[in-house]
Amino acid sequence: MYNNCRYSLICVGISPISSVGHEGKMAGQIDVEKNIESKGLEKTLTFDDDPSLNPQNFSQARKILILSIAVLLTTSSTCGTSLATGGAKATLRDFGLPEAYGWEVLPVSIYLVGYFIGNTALAPLSENYGRRPVNLLTIVFYMTWMMACALAPNWAAFNVFRLLNGFFSAGAPATVSG
Amino acid sequence: MMEIVLRPISLSRICADLYSDDMRRGRALLWYNMATTLGSTLGPLISGFAVFDNWRLSYWIGLGYGGICFLGVLFLIPETNSRTILDKRAKKIRKTEETDLPRGPHEDDTFIWQNLLTKVLIRPVRMLCREPLVLGSCLYLAFQYPILYIYLQSYSIIFQGITNLKVLFTIVDTDISKLDIYGFNTGEKGLAFIPIAVGTLSAFPVNILIEHVYLNACSQDSPWTKHHGARRLPAACISGPLIVTSLFWSAWTSRPSIHWSSSVLSGVLYGLGYTLNFNALLNYLVDGYASYASSANAASSLTRQIMGAALPFAAVPMYDALGVGWASSK
Numbered sequence: 001m002y003n004n005c006r007y008s009l010i011c012v013g014i015s016p017i018s019s020v021g022h023e024g025k026m027a028g029q030i031d032v033e034k035n036i037e038s039k040g041l042e043k044t045l046t047f048d049d050d051p052s053l054n055p056q057n058f059s060q061a062r063k064i065l066i067l068s069i070a071v072l073l074t075t076s077s078t079c080g081t082s083l084a085t086g087g088a089k090a091t092l093r094d095f096g097l098p099e100a101y102g103w104e105v106l107p108v109s110i111y112l113v114g115y116f117i118g119n120t121a122l123a124p125l126s127e128n129y130g131r132r133p134v135n136l137l138t139i140v141f142y143m144t145w146m147m148a149c150a151l152a153p154n155w156a157a158f159n160v161f162r163l164l165n166g167f168f169s170a171g172a173p174a175t176v177s178g
Numbered sequence: 179m180m181e182i183v184l185r186p187i188s189l190s191r192i193c194a195d196l197y198s199d200d201m202r203r204g205r206a207l208l209w210y211n212m213a214t215t216l217g218s219t220l221g222p223l224i225s226g227f228a229v230f231d232n233w234r235l236s237y238w239i240g241l242g243y244g245g246i247c248f249l250g251v252l253f254l255i256p257e258t259n260s261r262t263i264l265d266k267r268a269k270k271i272r273k274t275e276e277t278d279l280p281r282g283p284h285e286d287d288t289f290i291w292q293n294l295l296t297k298v299l300i301r302p303v304r305m306l307c308r309e310p311l312v313l314g315s316c317l318y319l320a321f322q323y324p325i326l327y328i329y330l331q332s333y334s335i336i337f338q339g340i341t342n343l344k345v346l347f348t349i350v351d352t353d354i355s356k357l358d359i360y361g362f363n364t365g366e367k368g369l370a371f372i373p374i375a376v377g378t379l380s381a382f383p384v385n386i387l388i389e390h391v392y393l394n395a396c397s398q399d400s401p402w403t404k405h406h407g408a409r410r411l412p413a414a415c416i417s418g419p420l421i422v423t424s425l426f427w428s429a430w431t432s433r434p435s436i437h438w439s440s441s442v443l444s445g446v447l448y449g450l451g452y453t454l455n456f457n458a459l460l461n462y463l464v465d466g467y468a469s470y471a472s473s474a475n476a477a478s479s480l481t482r483q484i485m486g487a488a489l490p491f492a493a494v495p496m497y498d499a500l501g502v503g504w505a506s507s508k
Contacts, residue, residue: 045268045280047260053267055195055258063196066258067206069250070192074213075220076243082221082330083240086364087233094233102491108327109487116483120476123191130262131192135251143244150237176192177210177460177475 070176073135077169080146081115084108084162095155107162114166122174131175138171195258200409201389204461208385211457215378215449218330219371226368302477311466312474315459320481324489326452329425331493336432336441337362337370360438370442377449384454388413407462414458420451
């Protein structure tokens with residue numbers, strides 16, 4: 001049934017409140033449905049032969065561990081947004097610029113622009129390639145651009161680095177939220 | 179060929195990977211939303227103290243924090259996307275047993291660019307235009323989000339003072355001293371954000387309390403639980419007055435004659451209200467649009483980030499022109 005949905009995707013008529021949401025049917029249960037459809041064919045792999053592999057069946061402790069790392073990750077990416085505020089004046093002074101208010105806000109705003117673009121672009125990737133590769137790659141780039149910010153030679157470069165830093169900080173919201 | 183497919187079903191992410199029932203997923207999401215607010219308050223705290231040494235130090239700390247996260251993800255987070263797991267496993271089985279079957283659930287999908295465009299760009303905008311529910315929630319969120327940033331900036335104004343306004347904005351007759359109320363240094367200003375973090379963390383027990391009331395009402399068949407928003411919206415209803423109270427509180431007690439602790443403590447209410455509100459509305463969108471949740475989310479983040487990036491530029495001119503009392507009240 002989900003394949004059919006794909007073809008009708010372009011002419012979507014969205015119904016406001018689907019009853020589905022109230023029964024708590026989320027993506028994880030698709031496997032169950034798939035299984036009912038393909039019963040007897042044994043063509044499509046499901047979690048039936050080894051339910052312990054299904055993330056939904058992880059032990060509570062393991063789920064909490066995963067969630068707490070996810071929380072740490074999210075904190076690190078949103079912390080990056082406001083990391084520029086405390087030192088804004090010192091940054092401007094260091095680059096020999098006048099301490100103008102609009103320029104103090106720019107590093108924060110430009111990070112948010114990158115964050116938004118990244119959030120839009122990375123979410124589909126995490127769906128297709130899995131959460132792990134997306135997370136690992138984005139953190140590596142996040143750290144790279146964070147280091148670039150710390151070593152920025154001038155104001156323009158600093159803001160470009162902030163933009164890229166914001167883009168790759170979106171790995172956490174793209175993989176965790178929802 | 180790149181085998182990317184955009185599935186019509188929701189872009190579920192780690193929270194939905196782990197928990198399938200609404201209640202537990204809602205709690206997991208609450209932690210995520212708390213983390214976003216906590217992160218925003220952590221930034222000024224770190225950079226406020228780091229700047230005593232050198233402003234570059236705060237980015238080195240950010241780098242170190244990123245490194246810890248990298249190790250955490252590398253060693254402690256397994257793949258949780260069930261499709262990726264199954265596809266990989268199917269490939270492995272086929273290799274070891276040298277057969278053509280089984281296939282993973284999504285291995286045969288092919289890439290459709292049209293889907294990417296529809297899902298990520300066109301559908302969110304269309305939902306904004308056609309769905310009053312999405313439009314309403316998004317507008318509310320887009321209103322709250324820049325208020326958070328303006329509120330965070332008002333801390334710089336209230337506790338530290340802005341000294342060089344006239345460079346970019348030519349404001350006539352600015353009495354700078356009226357903006358500098360408590361004269362904190364950057365480190366102390368960072369500490370002033372802690373009450374917001376406390377408020378954010380207290381959103382968790384409050385939310386459990388609200389869930390408890392809801393479940394009780396459900397078991398007694400109260401009529402209000404029949405409404406589709408009954409599960410999430412009460413929290414949003416509570417959060418409204420909390421935010422407004424906090425803003426008025428900080429607005430009219432931030433003056434030299436009143437001790438700074440009053441202004442600082444208003445942050446507890448703000449953190450609590452903001453987190454409850456965000457969590458309620460985002461969950462409401464996810465609940466309401468089951469398979470289109472990702473598009474609804476995209477719509478909300480679209481409106482939110484645009485406002486969040488643009489509006490803070492207006493904060494200081496506004497505070498300067500109106501004074502702290504009236505500006506926060508607006």
